[in-house]
Amino acid sequence: MSLVIPFPTFDPVAISVGPLAIRWYALAYIAGILLGWIYARWIARQVSLWGARPRPSLRDLDDLVTWVTIGIVVGGRLGFVLVYNPMYYSSHPMEALMLWQGGMAFHGGLLGVIVAVILFSRARGVSAVAVFDILAAVVPFGLLFGRIANFINGELWGRPADVPWAMVFPGAGPEPRHPSQLYQAGLEGIGLLVLVGVAVRLGALRRPGLALGLFGAGYGLARIIGEQFRMPDAQLGFLFGPVTMGMLLSLPMVIVGGLVIVIALRRPAYGAEAPAPAAPEAPH
Known part of the structure; x- marks a missing residue:
């Protein structure tokens, strides 16, 4: 009989002030x-990481935040509505706008x-690949x-498990399950942060597209591994x-x-002989 860790009870509302x-x-x-945003500004200031590229x-990155935020929210919600639960939202179209009820898809x-960055780069005349x-x-x-x-919301739980750290999630039945949300936080969050961060410090930014390729392939592999422990969405199941x-x-x-990655490694890297000018600070 394996030890089952009770799922900690979290209030989904972190801060409540009156009706807010x-x-x-x-x-x-x-x-x-x-x-x-803070990390992106730090990267842009490091001349040695970019060489002559x-x-x-910094002003571009400050303005980019708004574009990216809109892309995340609109794309993530549309992806969830159209890919993961189209039948439900076709019958309840107004609920597609209720972002506070949850439901976002990473791929969306x-x-x-991607769309936001391409539009932003064209409008500002900056390299989309460098932004990516x-x-x-x-x-x-x-x-x-x-x-x-x-994990805090007790959603997207894992498959039934007999590991010592298995948990019984509210609404998921009596079976102890993998805390797959934490697995994915480690793989997709910490793992990719370290992978791409180390690559950047080793000169990846001097090869256009290399950091982007590492993230894309790394996330895909991390997500496929994480899916081995996560229950598929009930409305979709196993394809x-x-x-x-x-x-x-x-x-x-x-x-x-x-x-x-292959294309980036085949092309010559930017040298350090003629470093690009330091990115200017945004005016205050």
Whole structure:
């Protein structure tokens, strides 16, 4: 008989002031975006990491936050509505707008961010690849806090398990289950943060697209591994055999990310002989 850890009881509302209620899920997004923005500015200031390669200015990154936030919210929600639960929302269309009830899809948010970055880069005349390379280093912050919020909300729980750290999640039946949200926080959040961060410090930013490819392939692999322990969404189940929607959507990321890595490594890296000018501070 394995030891079962009781699921800690969390109030989904982190802060409540009168009628105003701020949920942990919202705080997770805020924390991820804030820390990502701070880290992105630090990366842009490090001339030695870029060499002679042009990079976005700090003012560009400050303005980019709004574009990326919109891309995350719109893309993530549309992805969840159209891919993970289309039948329900076709019958309850107004609920598709109720973001406070939860329901975001990473792959949808990723597409939203891609569109936002392309539009932003064209409008500002900056390299989209350089922006994507920076985002590749900072997105794991959002993944880390997002998965922790999933755990706090007691959602997206794991498959039945007999490991000593198995938990009984509210609403998931009496079976002890893997705390798969924490597995994914470690793989997609901490793991990718370290992987891309180390690559950046070893010179990945001097090879356009390398950081982006590492993130894409790394996330795809991390998600496929995490899906081995996570219960598929009830309305979808297993698509065929052991394959889930999360695995299916992540496989192209592994393939495309791998191709981007190969292309980036085949091209010559930017040298350090003529470093780009320091990114200017945004005016106050």
